[in-house]
Amino acid sequence: MSKVYVETSVISALARRYLSDAELAVLDSLVQLAEQGTFVLVTSRESIREIERTQVETIKTALKTIYARVEILKDDHVVLGFTNYSDRWTSI
Numbered sequence: 001m002s003k004v005y006v007e008t009s010v011i012s013a014l015a016r017r018y019l020s021d022a023e024l025a026v027l028d029s030l031v032q033l034a035e036q037g038t039f040v041l042v043t044s045r046e047s048i049r050e051i052e053r054t055q056v057e058t059i060k061t062a063l064k065t066i067y068a069r070v071e072i073l074k075d076d077h078v079v080l081g082f083t084n085y086s087d088r089w090t091s092i
Contacts, residue, residue: 002039004030006070008047015062031069042071 013019014027034041051067054060085092 001037003042003071004034004039005073006041006043008043008050011043011047011051011063011066011070015066016059040071041069042073043067045072045074048072 010027013024014031017024019027030041033039047067047070051060051063054063
């Protein structure tokens with residue numbers, strides 16, 4: 001099954017709902033597709049460390065609720081590969 005990586009900032013946006021309506025609609029669609037089994041949302045072990053540093057308990061609870069719905073990568077610090085593109089004007 002395909003995996004879609006989400007940063008802590010995405011978890012925060014889902015929990016705190018501070019993005020625009022259009023951006024939140026996209027994130028909500030991603031979550032819905034993941035819940036339907038189209039792919040799995042994953043994140044780094046570092047995400048929980050960042051969440052634990054949150055000072056406001058209500059926000060921390062909301063973050064942990066979203067975090068619980070995301071698979072944690074066990075081996076998240078090994079580069080398994082990457083793709084790049086280069087032409088005369090661009091290198092990505």
